[in-house]
Amino acid sequence: xxxxxxxxxxxxxxxxxxxVVLQRNPLYSALSLIATLCSLAAIFITLQAQFIAAIQVxxxxxxxxxxxxxxxxxxxxxxxxRTIDRHRYLKFLAIPFAGLxxxxxxxxxxxxxQAQMPTGAIGTTESIGVYLFNQYLLPFEVTSILxxxxxxxxxxxxxxxxxxx
Amino acid sequence: xxxxxxxxLIKIAVVFFILLTVIAYLxxxxxxxxxxxxxxxxPNRVGPWGLLQPxxxxxxxxxxxxxxxxxxxxxxFILAPMVAMIPALMTYAVIPFGSEIELFGxxxxxxxxxxxxxxxxxxxxxxxxxxxxxxxxWSSNNKYSLLGGLRSSAQMISYxxxxxxxxxxxxxxxxxxDLQQIVANQAGTFKIAGIPVLPRWHIFWFxxxxxxxxxxxxxxxxxxxxxxxxxxxxxxxxxxxxxxSSMKFAMFYMAEYANMITASAIATTLFLGGWRGPxxxxxxxxxxxxxxxxxxxxxxxxxxxRGTMPRFRYDQLMNLGWRVLLPLAFLNIFxxxxxxxxxx
Numbered sequence: 001x002x003x004x005x006x007x008x009x010x011x012x013x014x015x016x017x018x019x020v021v022l023q024r025n026p027l028y029s030a031l032s033l034i035a036t037l038c039s040l041a042a043i044f045i046t047l048q049a050q051f052i053a054a055i056q057v058x059x060x061x062x063x064x065x066x067x068x069x070x071x072x073x074x075x076x077x078x079x080x081x082r083t084i085d086r087h088r089y090l091k092f093l094a095i096p097f098a099g100l101x102x103x104x105x106x107x108x109x110x111x112x113x114q115a116q117m118p119t120g121a122i123g124t125t126e127s128i129g130v131y132l133f134n135q136y137l138l139p140f141e142v143t144s145i146l147x148x149x150x151x152x153x154x155x156x157x158x159x160x161x162x163x164x165x
Numbered sequence: 166x167x168x169x170x171x172x173x174l175i176k177i178a179v180v181f182f183i184l185l186t187v188i189a190y191l192x193x194x195x196x197x198x199x200x201x202x203x204x205x206x207x208p209n210r211v212g213p214w215g216l217l218q219p220x221x222x223x224x225x226x227x228x229x230x231x232x233x234x235x236x237x238x239x240x241x242f243i244l245a246p247m248v249a250m251i252p253a254l255m256t257y258a259v260i261p262f263g264s265e266i267e268l269f270g271x272x273x274x275x276x277x278x279x280x281x282x283x284x285x286x287x288x289x290x291x292x293x294x295x296x297x298x299x300x301x302x303w304s305s306n307n308k309y310s311l312l313g314g315l316r317s318s319a320q321m322i323s324y325x326x327x328x329x330x331x332x333x334x335x336x337x338x339x340x341x342x343d344l345q346q347i348v349a350n351q352a353g354t355f356k357i358a359g360i361p362v363l364p365r366w367h368i369f370w371f372x373x374x375x376x377x378x379x380x381x382x383x384x385x386x387x388x389x390x391x392x393x394x395x396x397x398x399x400x401x402x403x404x405x406x407x408x409x410s411s412m413k414f415a416m417f418y419m420a421e422y423a424n425m426i427t428a429s430a431i432a433t434t435l436f437l438g439g440w441r442g443p444x445x446x447x448x449x450x451x452x453x454x455x456x457x458x459x460x461x462x463x464x465x466x467x468x469x470x471r472g473t474m475p476r477f478r479y480d481q482l483m484n485l486g487w488r489v490l491l492p493l494a495f496l497n498i499f500x501x502x503x504x505x506x507x508x509x
Contacts, residue, residue, distance in 0.1 A: 027241065034296070041289075054285035062292025066322055070315070073303045123242070124281060125342055162409070 006046055013039040026072050029152020030065060037061040176277050180257055188422045189219035195468050228429075229411035234306070237408065241304035246409065249297025252290035253423035259283040260430045261345050263440045263452035274454065275440075276345060283344040284336070287431060288329055291386065295321045297420065298388075298395070302405035313404030316479060317388055317395030324385035324392075324488040326477035330494035331378035334501035335367055335435045348439030371504050376436045376496045378490055380466075383428040385486065387421065389467055391474040393484055397433040408433035428465035 016039065019032035037060050044053035132140050193208060193215055200207025208213040233482060263275035280286060295318050302314010336342060339350040347367075354361035355370070363369050368376045385392040395404045406417045433439060437459045440452035477485070 002395075011209055027238075031241075031300075038293075050280065050282045051285065054282045054289050057289035058285065058292050062295070062325075063322065066292075066295060066318065069296070070318070073299070073311070073315070086373065 002046060006043065007041050009042045009046070013043065026114050027069065030072055033068075034061050034065050037065070044123065047123065051125045051128055052123045172273060173277060174273075176273075178257075180262070180277060181254070184254070184257060184423065184426070185419075187426065188419050189223065191217075191236075191422045191426070191464065192222065192418070193218045194464075195471075198468045199472045202469070223415075226411055226415040230415065231411040232408075234408055236306045238306065240302045242408075243413070245266055245297050245301035245304060245462065246413040246420070247297075248300060249294060249420040250416045250423070252294040253420040253427065256287050256290050256427045257444045258343055259286055259471075260427070261434060261439055262456055264318070264445060264449050266449050274345075279343060279345045282342050284332060284342045284347075284435075287427070288325070291328075292322075292325065294420070294424065295325075299407050301409070301417070302304075305405070305408040305494065307408055310405050310407045312406070313395045317405055320388070320392060320395065320482060320486070322445075323483060324490070327378055327387060327486060327490035327494050328382035330491070331375045331382060331497060332435065334372050334375040334496075334497045337498070337501045337505045338367060338372065342441055344434050344439075348441065351438040351441055360422075363440065364438055366436065366441075368436040371501060372436060372497075375501070378494050378497060379432060381485075382490060383432065384467065384470065385482070387424050387428060387467070389425070390471040391477050394476060394479055394482060406472040420423065424465055426460065429460045429467070432463050434460040450478075453481050 002153045013036055016032045016035035020029045020036065023032060039057060041053040041056040041061070044050075044056060195219075197207035197215065207215065208218045211217045211221045233239065244484035258277045259280060261274075261276040261279075265272050265274045267273075298321070299314050299318045300310075302317070304309045305311070305314075335347065339347045341347065341350075351364070351366050353365045355363045355365055388395050406414055409417060432454060439459075440456040444449065445452045445455065
């Protein structure tokens with residue numbers, strides 16, 4: 001039952017992710033990315049990480065992607081035109097590198113056939129809160145300062161247009 | 166396992182059916198109450214007291230021509246009402262409608278499900294619902310729709326912050342995100358000399374500020390007056406749903422009412438004790454009645470606001486969201502945390 005659920009969700013996720021790169025219209029790519037994120041959130045739920053799933057939808061699919069969609073709509077990014085011929089050789093590099101990636105993934109998967117779920121509740125609100133404020137307090141605070149820096153930077157960059165204040 | 170699935174399916178069917186009926190009749194009640202506020206009777210031609218008006222509206226929506234303008238982006242144009250409607254209906258999976266009832270020897274709790282991140286689930290769905298409006302505004306290939314859609318989504322994501330932060334006070338007090346447990350936390354009454362004076366609801370202790378912030382933010386989330394600039398008839402034709410007709414427009418309409426009922430239900434659950442009330446343990450069916458009454462209070466409040474207040478200008482709206490409600494919500498969290506620390 002869980003396997004069937006995982007297969008369906010993984011298929012949706014993979015198809016949506018493929019659609020992100022195969023679509024010509026950037027808005028459709030963004031929508032496919034949202035579909036990918038939502039199916040990822042569903043996979044998190046099958047792994048008993050409900051908090052992470054909800055936060056994934058709220059933050060990533062609900063806030064960050066809204067920003068992407070705004071930018072695409074406001075900047076009127078048109079459908080991708082043919083790229084410059086200078087980079088045509090990249091197409092031929094793609095296949096060997098993809099092969100390399102798939103080989104690495106298979107190697108890792110076959111080396112650890114019995115991956116086990118960590119015992120206990122890992123992805124629930126309480127456990128994340130406990131870890132975040134006890135063991136990982138420094139990264140947490142540093143991340144918040146990082147976000148503050150990003151906000152201040154964005155505000156400074158946006159304000160620079162109106163000099164003379 | 167199959168028993169669980171069958172019971173859940175029955176619950177879903179019942180809730181769905183009741184919800185769609187309530188949404189339909191909410192439209193007539195809104196028009197009636199607005200009419201009374203404006204000293205006129207409201208719709209009263211169709212059926213006794215106008216009660217068959219939703220039926221007439223439904224038939225009208227079904228028979229209208231479903232126009233898809235030639236220059237729209239067809240995929241998103243058809244997708245947008247679905248993206249608006251589906252999250253609005255999905256939120257009812259976690260709302261506790263009542264305590265438990267005994268049917269055929271089984272104790273059936275009166276909620277479709279109880280997940281341990283219930284409140285975050287509701288917020289996740291509200292965040293997804295923003296996309297319906299953004300996509301509708303953009304795909305219509307119409308400058309009024311685009312402006313309306315962008316204004317609306319900017320407003321909604323701004324007030325989502327204040328909304329979520331106003332809830333954090335309740336979370337600090339209840340210690341859980343599960344809506345059933347939050348209702349359970351509001352049991353009992355405050356007693357003075359043995360006489361119950363006030364029910365132990367969150368609105369009385371210690372969340373009155375959170376309650377006010379939640380109500381204002383919910384109003385803005387729902388795009389209702391005084392925050393309905395995205396649908397401002399006088400300025401934007403009809404905002405993001407200008408180009409929609411027939412069933413797609415009806416879906417936007419229904420999604421707005423469904424969101425209104427959700428916001429009222431969440432406000433009831435978080436601040437007004439959910440289905441709690443006197444004699445609820447002895448007569449479980451009273452819990453549903455109490456819940457319905459409390460939700461009706463909030464719905465009436467939203468309609469009353471619509472009939473009474475003028476519309477906010479866009480910069481006033483943004484100012485209120487970012488510079489008034491957000492700091493107040495932080496203040497509320499600070500106060501709640503302090504009181505939580507000293508009380509328990």
